[in-house]
Amino acid sequence: MRLSDLRGMPPTAAFGLGMIMFFAVVAVFAGQIAPHGQTEIVGMEFEPRGGDFVLGTDNLGRDMLSRLVWGARNSIGIALATTALAFTAGALLGLLAAVLGGWTDQLLSRFVDLLISIPSLLFALLLLSIFGTSIAALVLVIAVLEMTRVFRLSRAVAMNVVVMEFVEVARLRGEGLGWLIGREILPNVTAPLVAEFGLRFCFVFLAISALSFLGLGIQPPTADWGSMVRENAALITFGDITPLLPAGAIALLTVSINFVVDWMLHRASGLQD
Amino acid sequence: MTEPLLTIRDLSIEGRQGRAWQPILRGVDLELRRGEVLGLIGESGAGKSTLGLAAMGYTRDGTRIAGGEITFDGMDLRALGARRLRGLRGRRIAYVAQSAAANFNPSQRLIDQYTEAPVDIHQLRTRPEAAREARELYARLRLPEPDVIGFRYPHQVSGGQLQRAMTAMAMSCEPDLIIFDEPTTALDVTTQIEVLRAIRDAVREIGTAAIYITHDLAVVAQMADRIKVLLRGEEVEEQPTRAMLAAPREAYSRSLWAVRSFRAPEHSVPPAGATPVLRVAGVTAEYSPGTPVLQDVSFDVHSGRTVAVVGESGSGKSTAARVITGLLPAVSGRIELDGTPLPPRLARRDPAALRQVQMIHQSADTALNPKHTIREILGRPLRFYLGLRGPAREARIRELLADIELDPDDFIGRTPAALSGGQKQRIGIARALAAEPRLIICDEVTSALDQLVAEGILKLLTRLQEVRGLAYMFITHDLATVRAIADHVVVMQHGRVVEQGPKDEMFRPPHHPYTRLLLTSVPDMDPDWLDRTIAERQES
Numbered sequence: 001m002r003l004s005d006l007r008g009m010p011p012t013a014a015f016g017l018g019m020i021m022f023f024a025v026v027a028v029f030a031g032q033i034a035p036h037g038q039t040e041i042v043g044m045e046f047e048p049r050g051g052d053f054v055l056g057t058d059n060l061g062r063d064m065l066s067r068l069v070w071g072a073r074n075s076i077g078i079a080l081a082t083t084a085l086a087f088t089a090g091a092l093l094g095l096l097a098a099v100l101g102g103w104t105d106q107l108l109s110r111f112v113d114l115l116i117s118i119p120s121l122l123f124a125l126l127l128l129s130i131f132g133t134s135i136a137a138l139v140l141v142i143a144v145l146e147m148t149r150v151f152r153l154s155r156a157v158a159m160n161v162v163v164m165e166f167v168e169v170a171r172l173r174g175e176g177l178g179w180l181i182g183r184e185i186l187p188n189v190t191a192p193l194v195a196e197f198g199l200r201f202c203f204v205f206l207a208i209s210a211l212s213f214l215g216l217g218i219q220p221p222t223a224d225w226g227s228m229v230r231e232n233a234a235l236i237t238f239g240d241i242t243p244l245l246p247a248g249a250i251a252l253l254t255v256s257i258n259f260v261v262d263w264m265l266h267r268a269s270g271l272q273d
Numbered sequence: 274m275t276e277p278l279l280t281i282r283d284l285s286i287e288g289r290q291g292r293a294w295q296p297i298l299r300g301v302d303l304e305l306r307r308g309e310v311l312g313l314i315g316e317s318g319a320g321k322s323t324l325g326l327a328a329m330g331y332t333r334d335g336t337r338i339a340g341g342e343i344t345f346d347g348m349d350l351r352a353l354g355a356r357r358l359r360g361l362r363g364r365r366i367a368y369v370a371q372s373a374a375a376n377f378n379p380s381q382r383l384i385d386q387y388t389e390a391p392v393d394i395h396q397l398r399t400r401p402e403a404a405r406e407a408r409e410l411y412a413r414l415r416l417p418e419p420d421v422i423g424f425r426y427p428h429q430v431s432g433g434q435l436q437r438a439m440t441a442m443a444m445s446c447e448p449d450l451i452i453f454d455e456p457t458t459a460l461d462v463t464t465q466i467e468v469l470r471a472i473r474d475a476v477r478e479i480g481t482a483a484i485y486i487t488h489d490l491a492v493v494a495q496m497a498d499r500i501k502v503l504l505r506g507e508e509v510e511e512q513p514t515r516a517m518l519a520a521p522r523e524a525y526s527r528s529l530w531a532v533r534s535f536r537a538p539e540h541s542v543p544p545a546g547a548t549p550v551l552r553v554a555g556v557t558a559e560y561s562p563g564t565p566v567l568q569d570v571s572f573d574v575h576s577g578r579t580v581a582v583v584g585e586s587g588s589g590k591s592t593a594a595r596v597i598t599g600l601l602p603a604v605s606g607r608i609e610l611d612g613t614p615l616p617p618r619l620a621r622r623d624p625a626a627l628r629q630v631q632m633i634h635q636s637a638d639t640a641l642n643p644k645h646t647i648r649e650i651l652g653r654p655l656r657f658y659l660g661l662r663g664p665a666r667e668a669r670i671r672e673l674l675a676d677i678e679l680d681p682d683d684f685i686g687r688t689p690a691a692l693s694g695g696q697k698q699r700i701g702i703a704r705a706l707a708a709e710p711r712l713i714i715c716d717e718v719t720s721a722l723d724q725l726v727a728e729g730i731l732k733l734l735t736r737l738q739e740v741r742g743l744a745y746m747f748i749t750h751d752l753a754t755v756r757a758i759a760d761h762v763v764v765m766q767h768g769r770v771v772e773q774g775p776k777d778e779m780f781r782p783p784h785h786p787y788t789r790l791l792l793t794s795v796p797d798m799d800p801d802w803l804d805r806t807i808a809e810r811q812e813s
Contacts, residue, residue: 165640169704171619172598173657174627187644 009263016259023072023253030073036063038070038223046235049242056242059231067223068246074224076253078139079205085143086204087197090150095181095189097151098158109155112148120145121210128216138217142207146200153196157189191264198261202254209250225250276347278449278482279305279328284341286323286332286506297323297336299506307449310476310483312497312514314490314529316723317694319503321486325452328484329366330358346449363390364397367443371455373435377427383438384423391445403445410441413478414471433464437471444479451476452484457492461585461750462794469495469796470807488723490529491796494518495803502526514800528725530798535728537735537758540578542775548612549573550712550744551597551630556606558596565604566592567768572761574712577738579745581759581776583752583791589768590748594714597746598632611711628658631705635717637697641689647674647700648685654707673703677733695726702733712744719754731758752795756780764788 009017026033036042040062047057055064097105115123124141131137161167162185170184211217212226220227225246232243281303287294298320305311313321323336330350332338343350345366350358362368370376378386388403398406404423411419414437427435436456443451456472457465473496476483485496493500493514500517502509502525510523521527543549551574558567567589574580582590595601597608599619608615610629616622634640641650651670655661661669671681677699689697698718705713715734719727735758737743749755755762755776762779764772764787772785784792793806 165634165636166642168600169632169634169640172600172627172632173654173708174619174622174624175657183645184642188642 012259013263016256016263019252019256020260023076023256026069027073027076030069034063034066034069036066038062038067039221040066046240055245058228058242059234064242064245067228068225068249070223071225071228071246072249074218074222075205075208075226075250078135078218078224079201079208082139082143082146082208083197083201083204085139086146087150087193087200089143090147091154091193093147094151094154094156095158095185096177097155098162099177099180099185101162105155108151112151115145115148116152121207124207124211125214125216128211133216133219135218138208138211142204142211146204146207149203150196150200154189154193157192158185161185161188191267195261195265198257198264202257205250205254277304278307278309278346279303280342280344281324281328282342282344284324284327284343285339286320286327286336287339288333288336294337294339296339297506298327300341301503301506301508303328303501305450305482305484307482308480309499310485310497312493312500313484313486313503314488314493314500315503315509316488316725318505320506321488321503322454324503325454325484325486326368328450328452329362329368331362360395363448364395364446365448366450366452367446367448369436369440369443369451369453369456372459373439373456374427374432376439377435379427382424382426383430387423387438387442387445390442395446397446406445407441410444410475411438413475414438414441415467416441431464433460433468436460436468440468440472440475444475444481447479448481450482450484452486453496454486455488458487458489462752462796463585463790465492466794466796466803466806469803472496473803489796491798491802494798494800495796502529518798518800535731535757537579537731538739540760542760543575543578547575549609550576550611551746552607552609552612553593553597554607554609556593556596556603556608558592558601558603560601565768567596567603569606570765570768570770571606572763572770572773574744574746574761576711576744577742578760579738579747579758580761580763581747581749581755582763582765583749583755584765585750585791587767588765590750590765591716592768593765594632594716594746594748597714598630624658628708629711630714631708631710631712632714632716633698633701633705633718636721637694637701638689640701641697643689645688646685647687647689650689650700651703651707654704658708669707673707676706676737677703693726694722695729698722698726698730699733702730702737706737706741710743712746714746714748716748717750718747720749720751727754734758752792764791 041060042063043053043057043061045057045059045061047053047061049056053063053065055068058064058067093108097108124145127141128137131141167180167184170180208217209226212224213230215230217226218224228246229243235242281301283300283302284298285296285300286298288297301320301324303311303324313324315321323333326333327338327343328345330343330345330353338351345361353361377383384404384407387407388400391398391403392400407423408419411422416422416434416437422430422434422438430438440456453472457468460468469492485493487493497514499511499513501511502523504525509525510521512522517526521530553573554571556567556570557565559565570589570593572580582593584590592601596603599615599617599622602617608617610626615626648670651673652666655666655669670685674681674684679696679699689700692700701718719730722730731754734745738745747754747759759776762773762776763770764779764785766787771787772779779788780792793809796802
């Protein structure tokens with residue numbers, strides 16, 4: 001992708017890209033941007049918006065805005081690490097299965113089928129109750145579950161390339177597995193894989209938020225958008241929209257990423273208009 | 274004079290490339306009377322198919338009509354609305370596409386697809402009427418078992434039968450005009466002759482007009498009353514078939530006619546005791562146990578010589594190449610390279626042996642990685658086999674490009690997308706040469722190319738053979754190519770070698786019956802060839 005490609009970008013993608021950059025900046029400079037610490041109790045419980053605290057305070061009297069900012073770093077950071085892990089493992093195994101075929105493919109594919117056949121949220125809940133709710137366990141469990149989807153996609157797109165004659169030429173030349181995967185196949189499947197990365201990130205993000213909301217994700221007092229919705233959920237009954245703020249942040253980020261992914265997929269498919 | 278059925282005046286069609294429009298047709302005229310067959314000929318990109326589709330008032334996505342008139346039976350097709358056009362298509366103008374297999378719905382029986390136009394779309398017939406007519410047409414097109422073949426699914430009949438079933442569909446509404454777009458190009462010669470005969474007889478009996486698009490002159494000579502030659506969207510000339518064959522006026526037409534005259538230099542038969550570069554001895558191979566696709570195949574390839582392996586699709590020629598390269602390990606038999614047996618499996622062969630046998634594929638489009646530049650494509654085998662790096666490798670890449678007659682400065686940084694079909698095939702050749710092999714297996718390397726381009730490739734291969742003493746195993750179904758370059762011919766059928774010998778012997782009687790069938794199925798540039806051949810076959 002070159003810089004000139006950005007010019008022909010539709011407004012939705014430009015908006016998405018702008019929002020993603022905004023979130024990235026907030027996450028990286030959370031320490032500088034947030035007026036208070038994420039666990040610091042600065043006022044009374046449930047103080048209203050405006051006044052001393054722009055977005056009010058939460059159920060323990062912590063500054064809502066600061067927690068949103070810190071939450072960006074925690075939620076996005078963990079989701080990114082999880083996606084990266086799921087992606088590396090899934091893509092690598094998928095490409096391996098496609099290139100080697102035969103028993104390797106059967107073994108890997110059936111194992112993935114097995115994992116997919118179990119409802120993933122239940123499975124995650126089960127595993128987390130067994131292994132405890134540390135961040136490492138969270139990242140690993142979700143990465144393994146999401147890895148299965150990446151595996152399927154990368155295997156499918158790589159299959160279309162493996163049957164091409166230039167791969168056969170490389171095999172006949174005596175090339176090893178590394179060259180076949182890294183140089184012959186990967187460059188031809190990057191477009192769908194990059195798009196999948198964006199999409200997968202959304203799902204991982206939502207999965208972590210869901211788990212946090214259920215109390216098995218990121219543990220208090222660490223600020224994270226999912227658990228912030230849960231902690232302040234009681235306010236909804238009083239007609240206050242404060243719990244919707246972290247929920248809105250989750251929605252905004254996912255929608256933005258989807259805008260960008262749509263545009264990239266559209267470009268990769270080579271369609272006009 | 275009767276009114277012409279179809280008149281096209283000064284038609285220009287443009288295709289979109291990025292934001293610009295490039296001309297595809299530049300002011301072409303065409304006139305067709307009822308019952309007349311016009312042959313359209315030219316190399317790929319000449320605009321034959323675009324013109325054929327325009328005769329139905331249709332343009333492909335991304336193309337537009339820039340100017341001109343299309344008049345069909347007094348109606349201006351450009352002014353007609355989508356509804357009226359739909360009423361014409363299939364009913365008065367029908368289309369037969371190149372690949373019948375890709376144009377049939379695989380989940381419906383032939384007869385159900387046949388009745389779609391006359392019954393469901395145009396409401397001309399009741400279903401039983403249409404079904405009865407289908408059986409008559411199937412019989413007329415010489416399909417086997419015309420009463421029941423309609424109840425099969427597309428995958429249950431052969432390619433040639435499918436092409437005829439598609440022709441029957443085109444004839445279902447008794448159209449005034451049928452457009453045949455390369456209907457026999459994808460078929461074997463032995464099947465092609467059957468389809469040609471069926472189409473021609475049916476067109477004559479029904480008296481419909483036709484536009485017959487092809488790049489094969491000998492085929493069009495059998496089918497057309499008049500021939501129009503196109504080049505890069507412009508008409509070169511148009512003449513009645515016999516006049517055109519006897520005396521083409523324009524230089525370009527003459528070059529098309531002359532193209533089959535190329536002959537590689539003759540080589541002596543290698544001495545009896547000489548060790549061949551490649552020896553295939555008693556090879557049997559199978560994809561699934563118990564059903565051999567190759568049985569007891571033996572032949573030798575000597576250095577500096579060309580062995581042509583011919584046969585129709587499914588005869589096992591390409592499988593033989595897979596066995597030699599080790600992609601498909603043989604069940605029994607030996608593959609020897611310079612007298613040394615090669616391990617059957619690719620993974621067990623060492624790079625030095627792999628280097629000796631290189632392969633050039635039929636479709637250069639899929640044989641070159643679209644993400645690599647020419648520098649990377651040619652540089653890799655140099656690095657892999659010969660350990661060349663840096664300036665030495667760069668210099669060698671440039672030498673190779675010069676060898677295949679492409680300008681190094683211009684081409685070294687390009688990707689395959691920026692090459693024409695012939696140029697891609699040349700890069701395929703250069704990649705094989707980079708390994709400095711003793712044997713090159715050429716798998717149908719010219720069959721996807723236009724005749725002039727194919728001839729250029731054959732000349733290049735011949736020159737390289739003379740300079741480097743290369744041995745070629747040349748897999749092809751085109752006997753004209755065999756005649757041009759082979760020293761030794763191996764004829765295969767159903768996975769067995771039915772006959773082999775020096776070229777001169779193979780083209781001289783007596784023949785094995787299958788060899789004779791192959792030889793007599795290749796169309797001549799003679800309008801009477803089809804009638805004569807069919808008459809001869811009926812006698813014997």
